[in-house]
Amino acid sequence: MNHLDELEAESIYILREAYKKFGKLGMLWSIGKDSTVLMWLAKKAFYGYCPFPFIHVDTTYKIPQMIEYRDKIAKELHIDLIVHTNEEAINTGMGPEHGRLVCCKALKTDGLQQVVEKYEFEGLILGVRRDEEGSRSKERVFSERNKDYEWDYTNQPPELWNQFKTDFPKGNHIRVHPILHWNEIDIWEYILRENIPLIDLYFARDGRRYRSLGCAPCTGTIESNATTIEEIIEELKHTKTSERAGRAQDQEDAYAMQKLRKDGYM
């Protein structure tokens, strides 16, 4: 088995474990490359079926092409898609001008909580990766969130030998991270190998491309001439910039992501 085979086998095992263990399970789909790989892995794990819904927390500030792409793919692949927006916050005028962390909390974290409550999810599958940023590098594969959606990262249970946390009090839920062990280049090499359909925002146009996708006001492009996956991989092998450098919320404060994630951010 080569490196990508190993990563794939591990992720499929985790997805199957989540499906076996949680009655109410949903998968977050952000339309980006990571959660699209996750969708592909789910197809493999469940033989083309997808026995749980996909969830998109729509902040209404997403890059417009993302929404177009989302609706097109959902239709083509017959995905059971839940789109949720924190309408109350939007109606009271929430936006990045209120402060990026405040906005992320309201439109993403709170929006996600509303979906979890509405559908009573016990398990949420997310495409976060350890190499993205510091607080994610400390994640467990099955990571508990309490009733208030908080993450007690100072007291995480041991996780060994693929024996994950599957026992928890009612009202809590488990975040499942099937691609935690992948890195950015793994993702691209896998997309290339598997020929996975992907939104074209990642490819350079007029000398710039998106490396990470998010809300339009807070997501920047990078300088790049990479128009193919091969070129992107080559570019990443030589870059010294971090993947999320274009994500404004991360730069708000030295501990921005840790603070956001402690309160339930994805």
Add this chain to the structure above:
Amino acid sequence: MGENRETVKIVVVGHVDHGKSTVIGRLLYDTNSLPEGAIDRVKRISKEKGKPFEYAYLLDAFEEEQKQGITIDTTQLQFFTAKRDYVIIDAPGHKEFLKNMISGAASAEAALLIIDANEGIKEQSKRHGYILSLLGIQKVYVIVNKMDLLAYSEEKFIQIKGEFNEFLNTLQVTPLDYIPISAFYGENIAKKSEEMPWYKGKPILEAIDDIPKDKELSGKPLRFPIQDVYKFDARRIIVGRIEAGILKEGDEIHITPGNKTTRVKTVEFWANKDTGTVVSAGQSVGITVEDEFFNKRGEIISHLEAVPVVSNRFRANVFWMGKNDLVTKKKYKIKLATAEVEAEIKSILKVIDASTLSGDEKSQKVRINDVAEIIVETKEPVAFDEFKDSKATGRFVIVDGYDVAGGGIISRAEEAVLTKGFLKEGLFLNSKIFEEYYYSVLDNSIKNVQTNLNIYHVGDIIPVSGATFKYPDSFDIIGISDGVVVLIRDKAVKDILRLSEYSYSYLPLVNARGFGIKVSSQEEYNRLIKERGGTDEKELGKDVSFSNHWFSLNQYKVIQFNEDSVYEIEYNI
């Protein structure tokens, strides 16, 4: 970094403040693996906090860690050398966070054990050494750090080496080498130190390239623990990961502990490009088999010539990470490969002080951070191996309440003590028909208790009535999930057979828990069997609508009041 390159996972362990994070920070810096701005960012934060710059801050992503200068949780980082890719696992050295250290170490195949040359060997140096040996990690480099504080003294290095070797030898661990370094000044990290010309070995970055990769497990006997059974369409796909060995279409396979033999019909794939007829160790796969008898999560598929052990007792070495002590006469859950079973600790043979290796043979409890030798008894028989024969099926975790609180490796299988049920040759029905149901006034809840722990064979007389149950003299017990039927005629066991060999007798039917089955015609029986096969088998028997439709709780059972908490009775064997 690259599809066909090898990846090796290395855990870095050692006593608190001996410099693990600094070593890793250096490794990342010297291999050019840090993102642009990371050093500047850490310098900025250090300045903000009024502290001198440290490489360790590159790793300690969490606010608390930087405040206290200790690693709370495990961090995983990647870097690469010309030869291959590495995942470095930074495990905390503080005693309080031993569970995090174990989580990190459990997934590694090699280790760097860091010792501070100035402080020498400390409690956690030894404890971590012991835990590495328990986890079966044999490829260890001992890194003697902070040599700069001792003017790079060879004498001091030799002294530490001798002392620690003595300890490791008692664990049958022979380190690959001892490397003297100064992480702070980068001595013997990426290139050979000029400060220590007496050291003839390699610097860390070259030494780790010598770590032999774990051998492929595909050459070992087949171990395929069933993870789940899918029925999304006409196919009934058994899925799971092959932990060892190779499996081919057409292979004759054996399923334990259910003791069934069948043949692989197909290997299933979703993507066309993955199509094949052979699967091997490490892969997450799906197969269909010729005889569609009931098989379930927790069973292990093997070839007939090398089957796993089936028993409900084994001897194990455990490390305990729970807040509450590990004790006897308490119910725990054991997770072993994909099996999950209720268990209790039959005896605590020895509690070992991991830093001195001295054993206490009288202790009746295992405290947090202790290591112990115990005998585990599971409620149902499980399939497993001794750890030395098969790692993945020879280790388990202990769940106490909601959390994994301990981990263990099986050192020896003990003879099974089967309790309660019906046995004929390879067929065993774990029956609960003699369970008594009480309403405990003390706890305001219903409890089920089984005091009849006999094994009944063909010809044995059974008690058809008890305090809270009364069965007819002749009836059939249908073990729906086990696929085993027991025929009771005139209060005696007439026969025990597979569900597939059974034909409906028009006698009353009872399930394995002693609940009446609402079937009174051949047609109804056929429907029961059909629905049983069609309920996705995900949580069969726990499926509420299936149970409500087919089972009657009170046809043969009543619930009586009982003023005591009846929990204890279960252990009156």
